[in-house]
Amino acid sequence: MDPRQPSEANARAAAMPPELMQDPLLELEAVTAAYGRIQVLNGVDLAVPAGTVLALLGPNGGGKSTTLKVASCQMEPTSGRVKIAGRTVNGATSEQLAELGVCTIPEGRGIFANLTVRENLELATYTGKSLSAIEDRTYSFFPRLAERRHQLAGTMSGGEQQMLSMSRALSSDPVLLMLDELSMGLAPLVVEELYAVVSQVAGEGVSILVVEQFARTVLGVADWAAIMLGGRITRVGPPGELEQELTAAYLGDR
């Protein structure tokens, strides 16, 4: 029995491949988190090496979004440590992280529905970029948004809204990017378009943590994949090795 965590004796926490532990940009150490009395994360260990894309996969209610909330300091973990670039950031606020170059696109549409497209982009200027630079870069990736710059964001199509939320990731030049279910409710073609952008951002050396339920598209982009079940990481490895296990996880046969 591991003396450090006697109670986790029957847990199926996966060991981290050593490559993952080299120079990690984001690191979660034995993180637990709870909503009120209900504990949702039961000791999450996870690392995203600098300059790589890690896909966090798993069925509903596994705690993926909660992991992301903890990692972006929107939620205080009940125990364990969150480290970014080797520094413990427990207790920091999400706006502080954002200023430091951690860009988080939350679940659902990460946009302000009652603001115009341009005003949405204006809010991205808190990261220090000028509005015109942000606009130029966004419109070069998504020309469709240029036509709609004065439209209320909430009145756009789901795909356009998700492009808009991605634009913050594109234009703010982040160090770490965290995306939660980019594909939610979107047509496969749009999803592919969005992930093309993700891989382009990754190509610029940004470390990325993507949360997804449906793995097909994201596994093409990811360097690493992790499966999350019942508030624990149950498996980490190269995407190719994990595909079969994933199927099993979704079918509940574990």
Add this chain to the structure above:
Amino acid sequence: MENLSGFLILGIATGSLYAIAASGLVVTYTTSGIFNFAHGATGMVMAYIYWQITDPEGWGVHPILGLVVVLFIVAPLFGALVERVIMRGLQDTSLVTKLVVTIGLMVGLRELVNQVLWPPAVRPAAKFFPGDRWTLSGVSVTAHDLIGIAVAILVAAGLYLLLYKTRIGVSMRAVVDDRELVRLNGGRPNRLSMFSWGLGASLAALAGILAAPIVQSTLQVDPLTIFVINAYAAAVIGRLQSLPWTFAGGIIIGVAQNLAVVYLPQTEALTGLRPSVPTILLFITLLVLPQTRLRTHSLQRLRESVPHSTLQGTLLMTAVLMAAVALVAQVSDARMVLDLSRALVLCIMILSLVPLTGFAGQISLAQWTFGGIGVWVAATWISSSNPLSLVLAALVAGAVGAVVALPALRLQGIYLALATMAFAVLMDNLVFKQEWMLGSSIVVDRLPGLENDKVFAIFLALMFGLLALFVVWLRRGPFGRRLQAMKDSPAACATLGLDLTRTKLEAFAISAAIAGIGGVMLGMLKPSVGPNDFLMFNSLPLLLMGVVGGITAVGGALFGGLLLGAFPVLARVLADVPVLPELFLLGPALAGISLGRNPNGAVNEITRSFRDRNEARRRRKELREVADVRPEGDGVAIGPEAPAHAGDGRVLIDPLDEPEWLGIDRPFTQREVQALNEALDLKESDLDVTARS
């Protein structure tokens, strides 16, 4: 009508001031989610500060400089400070707490001006450019009026530019949409809130300074406060979110108010009507306002906990209270007996809020108004020495309460609070002052046998006890459960088919009925009562002290009432000591404001700490016993001392944790499994089904 256009201009001028004040209210509400009842009082205080700075009797500074100092330094700092120190602590508290804290601030500012900083005296309120006036189709329009209009236009334009053309303004609108997402963008919602409270206070100041000479030729605390409060109607027309509609609403109210002069007959009975036009419009707006969607708050974690009284406890409390009152009445002088009786009446008045605020989570700012109706019914319909008059007073007050609440019940709590406030102001201005009502002060006979003040004090204690028993009995029954369910989740109730409107209506009627009885008690206590006994402002400390005492339990009403009654007595007794008397007069307000830090109320806090300690001691003792007999093994034994080994090396469960929460609020770990197994005397091999088969 030839002078119509003149009145129209005047109406637009008044309306402009309403618009300015209301826009400040809307800006703070949308960015911080807190409806600031103290907005009117803020405007009033700022008008006084402006007077102090600029008046020759004050510091005599040039008006323009004074204006700059108040609008751009004093008011913004005040607003920001209020946000930082008081309002920021209100996240995760219930609507009632949020409202009560701002009401506490309102009461505090009013008392501060009245009692401490500017005790009543003649302070002329100067208009800007007082000499310049023109006659427009028979109506005199001053330069000051026109300045008001110009300023409103500037404010509208300025707000537009701020909210649409600057990053801070865009961020303020973004906060309304999604506070958390603003933070993920790197914006700071707390700073934005602070900014918006500063801006709100500045706009309140602007409205207050411009309104002061229009309201009356001298500075007056209550009329000025109510002038800005009238602007709340404009904010409601804007549904607390739309600034264009808020501005339109302000103009509509101002114009309606001035046209009322033209079209309404100038009879004696209607003298109070003109100032009441905004209030009436507020009512109409609430009536036609589209129903707001029920919010399903997503597992909101409130810091409040909700204890309730038991019948036995209430019986005991009544007995002890009566005995204590009898004892105090015996040993103290006549004045003290009257003070005590007054405090008991306050207890009854606060008790009337328990079913409404404590159980149903709604707010009324008109309890004394219902009291006034009750006392009027009891004294003038039939003789108040007839016990039936009490029943009649309760019935009529209850019925009026139901009628008042009806328009606002479909809406959220803020609107109901506003409607009751509007009703109370309306009654103050229009009805209570009438000769046939309370205008000429009425004398209320006591029930036979209660002529002696000491006997009457004991009777009040009994009355409180009986009403408290009634309230507790209500809470224990199906009606109480419906109320509780409604408070917990309106949305869930609606889907279950519970008729929310009826439940709220009943709660409101019961509350008003008890307040009606309380009013009769006040009448019996005092030699005579008049309109000033039932002012809207008198009802505010009831709510404050009720919530401070702990409004979900009848004990809280007792505590709050006695404390409220004690403050002025203490201030009187300690009149020679510096500072203390003022502090006691500010007591209810300070207590109300402090609620943000301790939203459960004093009584709950005290009893809970006792209960927790006793519970812990009892549990520890029991567990020790269980642990002693455990070798014989009777059921699931949960070990004695905190996560330790019971001498023989067995791991035991923390004694203070409920076993039934195991696995729900904390993980059911190997350690617990082991402890359970050992308690049940099971071995690993017994459990391993595969091994046995």
